Amino acid sequence: MSDSPQPYRVLARKYRPRSFRELIGQDAMVQTLGNAINRGRLAHAFLMTGVRGVGKTSTARLIAKALNCIGPDGQGGPTIDPCGVCEPCVAIAEGRHIDVVEMDAASHTGVDDVREIIEAVRYAAVSARYKIYIIDEVHMLSKNAFNALLKTLEEPPAHVKFLFATTEVNKVPVTVLSRCQRFDLRRIPAELLASHFAHVVEAESVAAEPDALALIAQAAEGSARDGLSILDQAIAHAEMGPDGESEAPIVTAAQVRDMLGLSDRGATRRLLELLLTGDTGAMLGAVRDQHGLGVEPLSLMRGLMELVHAVTLVKAGRDIASPGQSAEEREALAEWASQLGFAPLHRLWQLLLKGHEEVANAALPIESCEMALLRVMHAASMPDPGELARLLREGVPASGASVAPGAAAAPAAAPTVQLPTTMKEVVALIDRQKPALANHLNDCAALILLDAPDIVIRLTHGWAQGDIKRDLNLALNDATPGTKWTVRLEDSGGEATLQQQENAQKAAARAEILETPVVKAAMAAFPDAELDDRLEQWSA
Numbered sequence: 001m002s003d004s005p006q007p008y009r010v011l012a013r014k015y016r017p018r019s020f021r022e023l024i025g026q027d028a029m030v031q032t033l034g035n036a037i038n039r040g041r042l043a044h045a046f047l048m049t050g051v052r053g054v055g056k057t058s059t060a061r062l063i064a065k066a067l068n069c070i071g072p073d074g075q076g077g078p079t080i081d082p083c084g085v086c087e088p089c090v091a092i093a094e095g096r097h098i099d100v101v102e103m104d105a106a107s108h109t110g111v112d113d114v115r116e117i118i119e120a121v122r123y124a125a126v127s128a129r130y131k132i133y134i135i136d137e138v139h140m141l142s143k144n145a146f147n148a149l150l151k152t153l154e155e156p157p158a159h160v161k162f163l164f165a166t167t168e169v170n171k172v173p174v175t176v177l178s179r180c181q182r183f184d185l186r187r188i189p190a191e192l193l194a195s196h197f198a199h200v201v202e203a204e205s206v207a208a209e210p211d212a213l214a215l216i217a218q219a220a221e222g223s224a225r226d227g228l229s230i231l232d233q234a235i236a237h238a239e240m241g242p243d244g245e246s247e248a249p250i251v252t253a254a255q256v257r258d259m260l261g262l263s264d265r266g267a268t269r270r271l272l273e274l275l276l277t278g279d280t281g282a283m284l285g286a287v288r289d290q291h292g293l294g295v296e297p298l299s300l301m302r303g304l305m306e307l308v309h310a311v312t313l314v315k316a317g318r319d320i321a322s323p324g325q326s327a328e329e330r331e332a333l334a335e336w337a338s339q340l341g342f343a344p345l346h347r348l349w350q351l352l353l354k355g356h357e358e359v360a361n362a363a364l365p366i367e368s369c370e371m372a373l374l375r376v377m378h379a380a381s382m383p384d385p386g387e388l389a390r391l392l393r394e395g396v397p398a399s400g401a402s403v404a405p406g407a408a409a410a411p412a413a414a415p416t417v418q419l420p421t422t423m424k425e426v427v428a429l430i431d432r433q434k435p436a437l438a439n440h441l442n443d444c445a446a447l448i449l450l451d452a453p454d455i456v457i458r459l460t461h462g463w464a465q466g467d468i469k470r471d472l473n474l475a476l477n478d479a480t481p482g483t484k485w486t487v488r489l490e491d492s493g494g495e496a497t498l499q500q501q502e503n504a505q506k507a508a509a510r511a512e513i514l515e516t517p518v519v520k521a522a523m524a525a526f527p528d529a530e531l532d533d534r535l536e537q538w539s540a
Helices: 027-038 056-068 087-093 111-120 143-154 190-203 210-220 224-237 253-260 265-277 280-292 297-315 327-339 342-360 365-380 385-393 423-431 435-444 465-479 498-514 517-525 533-539
Strands: 045-049 100-104 131-136 160-166 181-184 445-451 454-459 486-489
Touching: 027 056, 027 181, 045 056, 056 087, 056 100, 056 131, 056 160, 100 111, 111 143, 190 210, 190 224, 210 224, 210 253, 224 253, 265 280, 265 297, 265 327, 265 365, 280 297, 280 365, 297 327, 297 342, 297 365, 342 365, 423 435, 423 445, 423 465, 423 498, 435 445, 435 465, 435 498, 454 465, 465 486, 498 517
Parallel strands: 045 160, 045 181, 100 131, 131 160, 454 486
Antiparallel strands: 445 454
């Protein structure tokens, strides 16, 4: 009789790291452990923390193998590169070593479970160099269980090592943390995950498009286990080759998008373009088209947020090229980054973030998505307060005006710029083109005389006088075409700077609030109370 076929093992279990060389994305931790083992500076307790699927439990098992490995000849000692063939290595890998005890704290939370460990640690290891206790999700232990473990954890017998793993390290008592050597396992970068998945599909005799693996790596959010589970599903979802069973399945990017319910990147770019151009009918139609294809409204909002974030990073000068990014997407990001200012981008982000929250909690997700995007469209086309003030000052009609985000509105006729009569107007005038210079004048320039086009100021601190005189002269001439300014600097006199005036106003408002009967009564009743700055802002 032929042997029955082996049951299928999911990829997340089949490709668990069997050595530290196979543990991806945790090089710093591996180096630290290797140095500790080589120098004989082994802690008695280790704590591994990080998000799900980055290798916490696998690392604990690898440490157990590293400490108990005896080598192929049976004469080896602790090593960062366990052989994997000696009896301790094989038994630990198969989960049957009598001296390596794994406990799930989620189902063994009580003090009685910990008391069993405390009683057992007194006895030497049966066959291994060290008796090792691996406690997964250690934060699930009760308070009494933690307290019972403290003394043993601080001074365990020399033959005992504790290995803890947790996803919520903030729930582990500080008294326990202080007794452990802590390793924070990092999220695995998407590039490393995609490379790892490429090796997996090759070993599984499966074909996969690079973009498909990049999408899976991005969806994994730094978790190798999550990514392998998604890859397992993608392989099952993939179509067979042209010759049917004789051909390996092919995992394509389109199939992965369909499987995950992800919005097509091109469709998301088109939707953002419609939002920015203000085409309401086309935008609503595009949303419904995506919904008809199975894209969840929440995924649609998230795709738009990711796109706006990418545009902002490009505008900030950051290189965000990724394996899954097409040439069309790079060109679109660069074009938007050149057209949109930071203020409109921040406003778009806040509006989309608010919309995402509403859609996530909505009873009618697709309707909430449409309403949120309509709000984004109309609010994003509104000028910011500074732009609105400029439009009003230059005589541009407010009714019916539509200003695209980041675009400069052109007046119908060449405006006549009124010369400033106060220091505040000088700063506002310069802020349009030279915000850094305007900030400096606001904080450091005391006005002595302003009779446009003549201005006399005193600098309290900051830039060299020659530089400020030249820069201010050029900025004023540029801001008021046809006017030639004269800038003079004095060493004394003048009114307070705008910043000093603002601080004085705040202090006066604060004093006025503190003198009101209600606040005085509250302060008397609560001597340690302090006046919140937001109260001063509301009162202003």
